[in-house]
Amino acid sequence: MATVKLLTDADASPEAREVFDDIRRTRNTDYVNNSWRAMANHPAMLKRNWEKAKAVMAPGELDALTKELIYIAVSIMNDCEYCIHTHTHFARGKGMTEAQYGEMLVVIGLATEGNRMMTAMQVPVDERFKV
Amino acid sequence: MATVKLLTDADASPEAREVFDDIRRTRNTDYVNNSWRAMANHPAMLKRNWEKAKAVMAPGELDALTKELIYIAVSIMNDCEYCIHTHTHFARGKGMTEAQYGEMLVVIGLATEGNRMMTAMQVPVDERFKV
């Protein structure tokens, strides 16, 4: 149960509907997912987030799949159920194999344990690792 | 100031010193950094973590740089000062450009904001994104 209504096209403001249309065009799909329908309650937020997502997730210095992996890692650390499901699905759509998925999880496990050990013992940064 | 002594080679147990030596061999360097010198207070922990790190961070289904980027993303989310400095340094050593670094940060920013918006509004996962 969301804390806001998930707005249908009929319920959404014209400004929000325009974003819905751009999502459909950009992704070449009829489907507008719940995240955008929730944000449509706050059209300026919707527009800013969509424009940003579109720009940021496009291939650039990093390829699209690497970006998805980073997105998933962050979503796991923030424990965002919606985002974990959505972006794991997206990553598979962009070619993530199950073996790559498994390796990413293992790196996350290694890092998160290592992070906590360093924090627990308050280990100071070696001089040579500072810029 | 760490909560434990950072053990020199002279202070470390033979079991810990063996790990130090393997770190030097594997990384082809004379330098053993503080994380291992802290863990050397608990030799079994040191050995397990080093063996695991060596296996996990090696190139496999994902290349070594992609693994470093995931490691950095997790470290930022856990706010681990030691790990952020160390692995940003390592990533540069493995070829991360400043433009790639900037893109990774922007993806992290997008994801962490998106995560919190979905959590705030408790948006339910679309049926189609469940396996």
Next chain:
Amino acid sequence: MATVKLLTDADASPEAREVFDDIRRTRNTDYVNNSWRAMANHPAMLKRNWEKAKAVMAPGELDALTKELIYIAVSIMNDCEYCIHTHTHFARGKGMTEAQYGEMLVVIGLATEGNRMMTAMQVPVDERFKV
């Protein structure tokens, strides 16, 4: 499914039932919500938390709605499903408009992204911002 029973009035100890009664009186309602019924398994915890909540959330130097907004922001950051639903409901009861809700979410989004960027780059605090 909670890890403890949600105690009815009949199941609760006399000490817990007294707190239930005070909740009803203070809030002018018949309804005692699940958080208190869970804490009733540990009556001293229940009493201390209720007394504190009653004192802390009352209008003081900050008005009651501002306090609810801060409570919601913290609950989102801790990813507490129970607390997000409850306190978003309470904030609306205390007059939060949908436009205010949207603005709060946008501030949270800005802050959480900004926080992670500063942490990622380990930016040192400007001397002038220290007390």
Next chain:
Amino acid sequence: MATVKLLTDADASPEAREVFDDIRRTRNTDYVNNSWRAMANHPAMLKRNWEKAKAVMAPGELDALTKELIYIAVSIMNDCEYCIHTHTHFARGKGMTEAQYGEMLVVIGLATEGNRMMTAMQVPVDERFKV
């Protein structure tokens, strides 16, 4: 020690320098703080963040001080040293009294403890608190 150089006006790109100038104009000050000088290494990130911060933190449905309080609350939950110092300083500049500061901290303390208790016992949301 940041992981990037804090760019002076001389070092920054023309695009970044323009943002610096807008910061000076908007805030009516000569001082550009470290957060922007760090982001200047990635001019597009700098520009997007500054434009967003300027828009989001301006008084709207919520007044400027309430927005700062929410910003501080998020920064505490993310444990961002830079952001805690900076925005506590900003909030005082916008009129936050020490008594208001103390009350905000107490609300944060109440919320974060309550959050963890609900999570610990996995308390289900009462039907009536769902929209």
Next chain:
Amino acid sequence: MATVKLLTDADASPEAREVFDDIRRTRNTDYVNNSWRAMANHPAMLKRNWEKAKAVMAPGELDALTKELIYIAVSIMNDCEYCIHTHTHFARGKGMTEAQYGEMLVVIGLATEGNRMMTAMQVPVDERFKV
């Protein structure tokens, strides 16, 4: 809905099935729980995690129940629904009384509030508390 299939014995690889068998033997039960059936998609991860869990959770310098309490505390702080349910169940199986459970929760509440207050006010560590 998990992001991977929970593998039955029939679906699992021989390597994974061996771990399943060791879980059954070690715990003297027929039941292999979902965590292992999820990890079985990545057999090396499954094997490493099971070996480690078996070694780490056995009584040593700390008794088995104390270890479970620490495990639960961490799981609450990471907001891991699966782990909270599982390890609260395990702790009860190892003799945790409801009174002990209540006390643990109260310590967690005290600590998490205290942590955030110190972070909020950026209180420096007293010289005498550094090693």
Next chain:
Amino acid sequence: MATVKLLTDADASPEAREVFDDIRRTRNTDYVNNSWRAMANHPAMLKRNWEKAKAVMAPGELDALTKELIYIAVSIMNDCEYCIHTHTHFARGKGMTEAQYGEMLVVIGLATEGNRMMTAMQVPVDERFKV
């Protein structure tokens, strides 16, 4: 640098000074540490936190050292530098051996990695582990 003054006995209000005196009596020491001197800026917060800490950390159903271990585990998960140093020091004062410390760290490492793996794969709780 704290965001508030660390109040000396001379600077503190009579109400705060009374708490300082009770800390000295209870702990049988002359030393009042920085956490209380920071909270003294908000005397009601100081009094409530001290009374609670005194009651909660006393031996009860759990012994004093087990409580300290739980406190440390939470502080590590919240990344509270002040609290990690202080309570690691306190735990040693209450008899924590280096071997116990090492085992606690290893349990924290196991738990935090396990938590993130379950979250990553969104593993559903087994029916039998729900109360």
